[in-house]
Amino acid sequence: MPKLNNANDLESLRSELQRARKNFRTTLTLCGGTGCQASQSRSVIDALKKEVNKQGLDKSVYVRTSGCHGFCEQGPLMVIEPGNIFYCHITPEDVSEIITQTLLNNVIIEKLLYTDPITGKKSQTEAEIPFYKAQDRQLLSQNRLVDPCSIEDFIAIGGYSALTKVLAKMTPEKIINEIKESGLRGRGGGGFPTSRKWADCKAAHGDEKYVICNADEGDPGAYMDRSILEGNPHLVLEGILIGAFAIGAAQGYIYVRKEYPLAVEHARIAIKQAREYGLLGEKILGSKFSFDVEIARGGGAFVCGESTALMASLEGKVGEPRPKDVHTVE
Ligand SMILES: Cc1cc2nc3c(=O)[nH]c(=O)nc-3n(C[C@H](O)[C@H](O)[C@H](O)COP(=O)(O)O)c2cc1C
Ligand code: FES
Numbered sequence: 001m002p003k004l005n006n007a008n009d010l011e012s013l014r015s016e017l018q019r020a021r022k023n024f025r026t027t028l029t030l031c032g033g034t035g036c037q038a039s040q041s042r043s044v045i046d047a048l049k050k051e052v053n054k055q056g057l058d059k060s061v062y063v064r065t066s067g068c069h070g071f072c073e074q075g076p077l078m079v080i081e082p083g084n085i086f087y088c089h090i091t092p093e094d095v096s097e098i099i100t101q102t103l104l105n106n107v108i109i110e111k112l113l114y115t116d117p118i119t120g121k122k123s124q125t126e127a128e129i130p131f132y133k134a135q136d137r138q139l140l141s142q143n144r145l146v147d148p149c150s151i152e153d154f155i156a157i158g159g160y161s162a163l164t165k166v167l168a169k170m171t172p173e174k175i176i177n178e179i180k181e182s183g184l185r186g187r188g189g190g191g192f193p194t195s196r197k198w199a200d201c202k203a204a205h206g207d208e209k210y211v212i213c214n215a216d217e218g219d220p221g222a223y224m225d226r227s228i229l230e231g232n233p234h235l236v237l238e239g240i241l242i243g244a245f246a247i248g249a250a251q252g253y254i255y256v257r258k259e260y261p262l263a264v265e266h267a268r269i270a271i272k273q274a275r276e277y278g279l280l281g282e283k284i285l286g287s288k289f290s291f292d293v294e295i296a297r298g299g300g301a302f303v304c305g306e307s308t309a310l311m312a313s314l315e316g317k318v319g320e321p322r323p324k325d326v327h328t329v330e
Contacts, residue, residue, distance in 0.1 A: 001273070003277065003278040004277050004278050004279065005278065005286050006285055007164040007168055007286075010155070010160060010161075010164060010285065011164075013155060014155050014156065014158075014161075017152050017156040021062065021156055023059070024059075024060060025060040025061065026060065026061045026103055027061075027081045028061060028078060028079075028098075028103075029064045029066050029078060029079045029080075029081070029144055030064070030076065030077075031065075031069050031075055032065035032067070033069070033072065033227070033230055034226070034262050035068060035075055036068070036072060036075035036076045036077065038075075039089075040076060040091075040092075041075060041076035041077075041090075044076045044078075044090050044091065044092055044094075046092075047092035047095040048063055048098075051095050051096055051099050052099065055099060057103070064146075066147060066148070067266075068140070068143060068223075069144055070132075070137070070140060071129075074088035074089060075088070076088075076089070077090065078090055078098075079144055080103075084125040085102065085108065085124060086113070086114060086123065086124070086126040087109065087112035087113065097109060098112075110122065114129050116130065139232075139235070140231065140232075142157065142235065143227070143232055146159075146231075146232055148231055148232060149266060149270075151270065151273040151274065151277060154232070154235070159234050159235070159238065160234070162242060163245075163279070164285060166242050166246075167284065167285055167287045167289060172245065172248065175245070176195050176198050176199050176202070176246055177195070179195040180193070180196075187224065188214070197329055198243060200329045202247045202248060208250075209244075209247045210249050210252060210253065211243050211253070212252070212307075212310065212314070213236060213240055213252065213253065213254045213255065214307065214310060215229055215236075215254055215256040216256065216257055216298045216304055216305035216310060217257055218301075218302035218303075218305040219305075225263070226257075226260050226262075229254075229256060229263035229266060229267050230260070230266055231266075233266045233267045233269070233270035234270050234274070236254070236267070240254075241280075241284070241291060244291045245289055249291065250290055251292060251294070252291065252292070252294075253314055254294075254296070255297075255304075255313070255314060256296075256298065257298050258297040258298055264295060264297060268295060271295070275292070296314050299313075299319075301313075301319050303319060303321065306321045307328040308321045308322045308324060308328060309321040311328070
């Protein structure tokens, strides 16, 4: 991987990646999230890659393994572009039919379409499915567009351009003000305004500041942190970098549940790739800003998701909360 020395290097790489992706006539995105892996999506993905190569389609068909699309009960599932065709409950035996029928002859395979359990109506595209119709996905909407293990996929859809903008054109005060105007709030139960957290941390005593990304997610079945770290870890890293620049931190931590092995693995790969490109480390993109991230794995204690217990755990102490007479940011 070439090290990116400035914003122009990043933009050149982005153009190159976008050009390369335009050469593919079709993109098959298979979900490789934890839910779909539990219904054997790995064997479907392997069979599909094998068949694409066997039929000599590897230059025109891009097979992407993505994170969760949200509809895990229908897995293994796939979206075919162009056309936004949605197939579900796919087995390895369906693979050759998908290639010969849908890819080469534009024939829709009825048995792989989603069937509404009440009306019995079949849907051809994701957009027609009632489950998706009622949603306006924001953070998770990109999951389908990126392979979480490919920083290139993320860069191709505009990844790290917000970081470039921040480093080139914005002061920490301006960032915090923009976050305030956006109304962005924490996704924890408290809905705490993010701008206040960042402003208080920036103003706190002491030169050493840290960013901690709380991905402990103790609430059973919540899966929001897992879905984003598993599916789009670079999005999280870019957010951490912007927060770090705003508060003046040089070090960050992602505190993530040990029971989320895929999220941990994808976060690790993302950090490694970002370091190789120079998006983490010393003098990022030729600026004066240096920053790095480490992963800390939670040991399964629900209470360690609470901010003060989490910080104690990070420091190697017993993960117990303390009274907040001194606020977390201080
Ligand atoms: C017992 C307890 C457990 C918590 N567990 C979590 C958790 O698993 N993940 C989380 O993000 N916040 C958890 N919180 C909330 C955090 O203390 C903190 O408010 C939150 O991480 C702030 O997130 P925000 O930046 O999205 O506002 C917990 C709080 C308590 C009291
Ligand atoms: S893991 Fe595949 S849709 Fe959720």
